[in-house]
Amino acid sequence: MGAKSAQLKRPKVIRVVGLQVLVTLFVSGGCLLTGDMVLAYSSFFGGMVCSVPNLYFAWQVFMHQGAQAAKQIVKSFYRAEAVKFGLTAVLFALVFILVRPLNPISFFLTYAVVQVVHWLAPLVVKR
Incomplete structure (x- = not known):
């Protein structure tokens, strides 16, 4: 067994945040097609207010990896949730x-x- 096979893969939560941004752009783009700029940027800001804190959380929580970093992972999880x-x-x-x-x-x-x-992230990020 090589060292490469013993490493755990990092969770693919960036896909979830990327999907959130994509949905934000899709919805705000759809609103822009109606010709109402206020509707479009209001939608954009609504999606980004949800996506940006999730991006921060994912970045902070998955910075550490491995059993030796378990305490750091737990600390970063609680800190990241509070900051989020x-x-x-x-x-x-x-x-x-x-x-x-x-x-x-x-x-x-x-x-x-x-x-x-x-909330539907488990369907996007396969176990």
Whole structure:
């Protein structure tokens, strides 16, 4: 058994975040086709408020690997989840403070659709 076969493969969570961004672009692009720019950028921001914290979480949690790094993995998991929560709150606040005009229905619907992509991740990332 070589050293290469003993290594664990890293999870393919980047596929999930990539799919979230793709869905965001698809939905906001569809809204742009309606000719309503406010609808389009509101959708874009809704999807990105969901995707960006997930990208940060994936980057932080899967930085460490292996049984010897188990304590580091657990620490990074809890820290990344806390920062992800805070980052989501900050991004929500920034959008609602800085983006005028904003279509909140489009914003929240796209956020929800992109979140559902995250929930369906086991179908995207095979075990």
